[in-house]
Amino acid sequence: MGLYVVTGSASGIGDAVAKQIRAEGHQVIGVDIRDADIVADLSDEANCESVITRIRELATDGIDGLIPCAGVGPECPRPALIPLVNFFAVVALVNGLLPLLERKRGAIVLISSNSSRMLEYDEDYMQALLTEDREKALRLVETVDGQGAYGGSKQALTRWMRKTNAAVAGCGVRMNAIAPGYTETGMTASGKSDPRFREALKQFVDSIPIGRPGMPADQADAVLFLLGGKAGFISGSVLFVDGGHDAVFRPDSY
Ligand code: NAD
Secondary structure (H helix, E strand, O other), X not given: OOEEEEEOOOOHHHHHHHHHHHHOOOEEEEEEOOOOOEEOOOOOHHHHHHHHHHHHHHOOOOOOEEEXXXXXXXXXXXXXXXXXXXXXXXXXXXXXXXXXXXXXOOEEEEEOOOHHHHOOOOHXXXXXXXXXXXXXXXXXXXXXXXXXXXXXXXXXXXXHHHHHHHHHHHOOOEEEEEEXXXXXXXXXXXXXXXXOOHHHHHHHHHOOOOOOOEOHHHHHHHHHHHHOHHHOOOOOOEEEEXXXXXXXXXXXXX
């Protein structure tokens, strides 16, 4: 039986990932701001350290996987939470839990987004994230809109994954990311119910080539594949799980 850490386990993609891992007979330590084994607000740097300490106490033999799903969307009323939760908390957890993953030659699956290539973002903001300049990133996020703040956070996270991948692989740990497209979760429900975005959102979803929106289980299926032995030679990759949407928007890029 394996032991996995899933953040954002209370809802949406994190909940689906935790359920699938448990259904395969493994244990999950769920972390979320609510309804989780470890309840913590991951936007706070000190809380991230406390979570890492708690997981070290619970998982003395190491962990088999880390899936940091906790995140906030472009409509988040406090813009600072976008870089804090979507980028800095993920980086802190990967760095802090790497020794535990190394012990079991585990795997990490980050949650990027296909919007990291679709949404325009401010380059300085994205670079501030990538260089882990927290002060600058938190200053700049107040000057960009929600879409740019979100897209930039996922772009930075994905590039960070690729830049650090060799070092992580050197510890015997595979790290990859999925890039979900539009997926029906709490995050997208707010846009759907807002009359200002409803029509545009419907058109966007209708343009997904597979002909339907993503469901949390679609994302969890991809995460479990990347965690497992069948993905044993996959490292530093970004798997688009978006019904073909990225291929429509960027047919000449891969
Ligand atoms: P969701 O809102 O259903 O789940 C997010 C989870 O993160 C929630 O359980 C929430 O409580 C938790 N969370 C938020 N802020 C937190 C904090 N400060 N501390 C601890 N936990 C916190 O949304 P989701 O769609 O399942 O999102 C999961 C991940 O997938 C996110 O990283 C999101 O950016 C990414 N994503 C989602 C979509 C989509 O269309 N739904 C598309 C691309 C990427």
